[in-house]
Amino acid sequence: MRRYLEGCTWAAFWRGSRVMVAKLLPHISYRPTWRHVGGAVGVTYLMWPTVGKVLREVRPVLPTMLTVTAVVWLVTAMAIGASGAGMKSATDVTEAEQPDGGGQPEDERQDPPGDATLYALIRHVAGTSDQGTAAHLPDLLDEGQKRGLFGGWEQADLKAHLTTLGAPLVAGKKLTFRGRQRNRQAVLLDGLPEADPAPLPALARGAHEGTAVRSPEPAPPAAPAVPPEATGSR
Numbered sequence: 001m002r003r004y005l006e007g008c009t010w011a012a013f014w015r016g017s018r019v020m021v022a023k024l025l026p027h028i029s030y031r032p033t034w035r036h037v038g039g040a041v042g043v044t045y046l047m048w049p050t051v052g053k054v055l056r057e058v059r060p061v062l063p064t065m066l067t068v069t070a071v072v073w074l075v076t077a078m079a080i081g082a083s084g085a086g087m088k089s090a091t092d093v094t095e096a097e098q099p100d101g102g103g104q105p106e107d108e109r110q111d112p113p114g115d116a117t118l119y120a121l122i123r124h125v126a127g128t129s130d131q132g133t134a135a136h137l138p139d140l141l142d143e144g145q146k147r148g149l150f151g152g153w154e155q156a157d158l159k160a161h162l163t164t165l166g167a168p169l170v171a172g173k174k175l176t177f178r179g180r181q182r183n184r185q186a187v188l189l190d191g192l193p194e195a196d197p198a199p200l201p202a203l204a205r206g207a208h209e210g211t212a213v214r215s216p217e218p219a220p221p222a223a224p225a226v227p228p229e230a231t232g233s234r
Contacts, residue, residue, distance in 0.1 A: 012081030017073075019080050110151030112161050113144070116198035121149070122167075124200055126189050129175040134186040136175065137162075147201040155185070162187055 044051060058065075112118070125135035125143050141158050144150040150158065162169055173186035 013078050016077030016081030108152050113149045116195040119195045120198045120200055129177055134173045134188045136184040136186045146203055148204050
């Protein structure tokens with residue numbers, strides 16, 4: 001029994017709980033405001049007869065539900081904390097160790113583009129969608145690299161730079177491209193910091209803007225020469 005309980009301490013429980021919360025928070029994009037809280041309180045007050053009836057019906061099973069939830073959380077957090085899984089925080093992970101960084105040293109990454117150029121690129125990429133309200137980060141990174149920007153960058157680097165600039169980011173944004181829907185991490189145009197207009201860098205040689213590169217069409221065959229003896233008066 002001691003072998004199975006080894007490492008199962010309150011310290012391990014708190015470590016595991018921190019890991020679980022850190023894993024869940026990035027997936028929660030909803031941030032309630034006081035208006036939402038006030039609306040929820042008002043709706044609850046107006047519908048209290050129905051809410052009270054529901055509470056009376058679930059009251060017999062409520063202790064069981066809470067107990068099962070608490071036990072599952074306790075066991076999971078204890079197991080994570082005792083095994084040490086995921087204990088290295090994001091601040092302790094170096095750029096070379098980050099999976100999104102590709103293990104590329106910092107000095108081999110290209111300097112970030114100017115703010116005006118970056119915002120012009122964001123608006124250009126956003127214009128390729130049917131809605132034109134946001135730019136998916138993978139598309140933004142790909143388009144920038146076609147134009148000689150973001151050399152050695154990964155999506156995590158682009159996200160970190162946009163966060164530093166205060167650009168509005170969302171974990172998932174549904175956009176359609178010629179009727180085909182994609183849901184990816186994106187930067188919104190609404191709330192994008194103002195910047196002076198700037199021209200987009202030219203596409204690098206061999207890059208294209210989503211259209212197939214046409215190969216030169218072969219010249220039509222030359223008309224056969226008419227032999228001299230075939231000519232003459234009628």
